[in-house]
């Protein structure tokens with residue numbers, strides 16, 4: 001099979017992961033900017049991270065002939081410090097011209113706090129002013145439904161943004177309809193412990209159709225599975241889906257969304 005990994009934090013993964021992903025049929029990997037597992041102490045930490053996402057990591061992936069793309073932002077977990085968050089946002093335009101950058105992400109909310117919301121608004125404005133795609137992280141567990149509604153409503157009410165250029169990630173059964181009805185794309189995150197399992201993700205596809213959904217592993221420095229996407233394809237095969245449908249979900253769909261950024265060069 002061929003597939004796209006649309007959400008993976010490869011800076012936290014080993015070269016063995018690159019090798020197994022390519023062997024399983026991965027044709028491109030996309031890496032949103034994320035929390036490092038600790039708070040960065042200054043804007044310089046983000047400068048170095050953005051250099052890693054746009055220079056070092058694409059070169060590391062290229063050793064495995066795997067195209068690597070990235071998204072840039074300060075993640076919601078670090079948005080409480082408004083001064084630092086604004087310093088980081090002010091630096092992002094300098095990186096938007098780099099050739100592997102897909103857009104602004106993964107922005108969003110974590111605990112649905114007031115400061116997180118302020119920084120979300122400023123990121124959405126940054127994306128609108130620079131005509132960038134948007135990738136959104138939605139909160140966990142009891143904060144997810146409220147957070148997803150806040151995010152979708154904020155973006156929906158900005159007339160400068162075409163909803164088909166926005167992907168809301170980590171959707172679940174109770175949030176998928178709100179996202180799809182708003183004209184946005186949804187991401188199903190396949191996690192062994194939280195978020196979605198493969199059978200749940202495929203149930204959601206069956207309920208809502210495959211047109212504007214993709215699946216990702218969101219593998220990072222925590223408990224996560226870099227091959228979760230091809231494993232979900234195997235679960236679809238087990239349920240009797242044909243190769244063409246599997247190719248649509250795991251390859252043509254992400255390509256269709258990501259090709260809205262001219263930097264994304266993979267052709268379906």
Ligand SMILES: [Zn+2]
Pocket residue numbers: 007009032034106218
């Ligand atoms: Zn992530």
